[in-house]
Amino acid sequence: MYKVLLFGSGALGSVYAWRLQETGAAEITAVCRGNYETVVQNGFQITSSLFKNDVFRPSRVVRSVSEAAADGTEFDYILVCTKALPNRGDNSGLIAAAVTSQTTIVLIQNGIGIEDPFHARYPGVNVISAVAYIDVAQPEGGVIEHGGNCALVMGPVGEGQRAEKLAEVWENGGVSCSVLENVQAVRWLKLAWNASFNTVAVASGGNNTRIMVDDPECCRLIYNIMIEVYRLGEAATGAPLPVMRGIAGPKELLATAQAPGVVVMPSMLMDFLAKRPLEHEVILGNPIQIARELGVAVPHMETVYALLRMIEKQYLD
Structure with a gap:
């Protein structure tokens, strides 16, 4: 059972986390801010053209990364699904409370050079770069509208078996997921x-x-x-x-x-x-x-x- 922290519980992050937890091989702790009360009470209300409509209730819902790590939980994976906004500040430090030597950070973000701040802040920690192909929106807090695409391309394979193992879980959850050396x-x-x-x-x-x-x-x-x-x-x-x-x-x-x-x-x-x-x-x-x-x-x-x-x-x- 993988322990997974979701940082960025918006439309994209909630769908990818949902598919992991659906397999029964992952427990999701979701960091929710603006949608915290809604998700605690109602979960994520997901309509999906690709998958069945469902209510996704993460194993835990917390307000902050510090709260997620306060009980000593060591996360196998941290999914970073926030916008990459280096012009507004270095967001690599926002997950620091939950990063250990055993953690693999998975960056599901757009753009070029997004990995650099994480490599610099967490030397020796595995960082997987993931490119998402998904059509999804959150018209209101906790309400997710997902279309017919849900795929990921991850790499590099040099990060060891952790990328391959995570890809296998996502595949079991219906996500088309591949690991490439030159992501x-x-x-x-x-x-x-x-x-x-x-x-x-x-x-x-x-x-x-x-x-x-x-x-x-x-x-x-x-x-x-x-x-x-x-x-x-x-x-x-x-x-x-x-x-x-x-x-x-x-x-x-x-x-x-x-x-x-x-x-x-x-x-x-x-x-x-x-x-x-x-x-x-x-x-x-x-x-x-x-x-x-x-x-x-x-x-x-x-x-x-x-x-x-x-x-x-x-x-x-």
Whole structure:
């Protein structure tokens, strides 16, 4: 029985934790803040197109990481499912009370360079990087709406058997989960979508994917950003980015959003509408820094990054 701490009990984190606990091989302790009272009383009310509708009640619900560790529990895994916001502070320290030499930290977050603060703060502790493919939302506290996707790509395999064992449990829970040696290549693939659609959705004034791809100039901007991400990702990893889900490059990726009837509300757009901090540093800032170090031109990414920083300042600073 694995003891698992969920830090970031939002839509994404609750679904992945739910699938672990459903197997009977994991006990979930969920750190809940804004939704604490609702989850304690009612659990997570989950509707899912992929799985059965259910009420997910974690083994324990606590208000803080310190409370979770106060009774001496040693966690095998800590799932970090919060937004990666280095521009708002180093979030690696928020789980410190629960980290031991036996802990494996699993980062289910967007962006490039998210692992660096955790490696620096917890030398010798296993850190698994995980890329999520899931469509899920939490329209109100404790209410989760999950679609038909639930997959994870984890790595590196150099972290030992812990990644493989966790992947096996997730597979048993219905999550498509694979462990790859070069998970960073998959991070760059995911970035091709996040750095284009997520960012332009906000920089363009607040638009969903349908509106953006239907405008020729906006669609061209999105495509140019995708090209830059692919070029930069290949320079950073030293190899062509892999083909996944039949997507071999920017044209195929763009086509997924241009298909009739497809309308996506990017996560950064939802953060913008709710006036929450934006993940522009790990989605654009860190990649741009890598581009400058490697001498790769990314003018479209740089332009959108500058605009996002100014947009965020208008309502946060």
